Amino acid sequence: MVETTQVRIGHCCPDASGVDIYLNDDRAFDNVKFGNVSEYASLQPGEYEIAVVPKGEDRSKAVIDETLTLKQGQDYSVLATGFADDIQPLVLTDENGDVPQGKCHARFVHCSPDAPKLDVRTTDGQTLFENVGFRKASNYEPVDAGTYDLELCRAGTDEVVLELSDCQFEGGETCTVFGIDTASSLEAIITRDAGSPAAKGGGKRGRAY
Template identity: 35%
Template sequence: MKWIISALMIAVLFVTASPQSLAAENNNVANVRVIHASPDAPSVDVYVDGKPAFKGASFKDVTDYAALAPGEKKVQIFATSANGKGKPVLEQKLTVEAGKNYSVVALGEVDNLSVLALEDQKGSGDKAGLRAVHASPDAPPVDIAVKDGDVLIKNLAFGQNSEYLTVSPDSYNLEVRATGSDTSVLDLPNVPVEAGVNYTAIAIGFLDGDPALNVILLKDGK
């Protein structure tokens, strides 16, 4: 489940995982999802080791977790219109381990696309975890704070992610500030946090431009 918050900070996509990439037992596979966070990139297909793994992802789309055999993977991103032919928009090698969950974030403008691979930790117990990813290409480094209160995550720049912050379950009013400032550049009201769940909040869109800044809050782990 995810909530899209109209403010700063990354539609479930149909997933077609290559049968050759799937392993028989869950503890023998890595679980991987992809987030399309490039605000000016077209709809894309993601190929893993030369085979289509995720197809038709548009900006703001988040795939379900798909099972992949562990090891080093060649990840290629093509415009959907290319049908996997020609030069990919991006090619990168990633290593995934059995029994672990990953989020792969495609971020940046299309002429300078990159991939950020994150290991997702599934929550447990009576607390929750909150992690942030800065994927807004034209936004400055930011602090994330309680509304009119303390800073929770400091000096997060584009392309960076924070560690998980342990928080109590509640509904939070948060705000994003330019680093070192007390002035909110955007408000994140009523952010829902459940006990035993870890979350990743991803900043997408442009600070000045279209598509506008937005936040996607994702539950982590399978």
């Protein structure tokens, strides 16, 4: 049996309305709204035309139309990023392998088009991710399982641009922290990507929970 690949879609364009996602000529995701990250869809590995289309419009109206080669056994996140007049895809390879029970493998993805480079740290001074710019993702880092209060700071400074309370990093899981929206109204989404039964297939997601 051929091992599949998994793909999920994220809408990170702050001034764009809902979108439909086409894989080749088939509409695979309906009305994905800003700030949402879909669950994973299992696909056969191979080459796909991925089109992002304003909700309800014909595929010919695509604002993103890219060819992606999806490898066997690999997971991907495909994110629509930027303002509406400069939408571009950010394609990430997701490392959703086994994680020790006492650790959570976490990364930060910067999707705020006009925000500066950012650091992510705990309120007790532990830096988790450093100097991540727009349309960039940090490496995955092992974080001790637990609940944290986080701060997103202008890179290299103590200037806090967003505070996140009670962020849960569960042992044995992989998660992603997405910084989204504009610099003046910065938000965060934390997705649980893999590990526990609740996280399989794209997982639990929400705004800075």
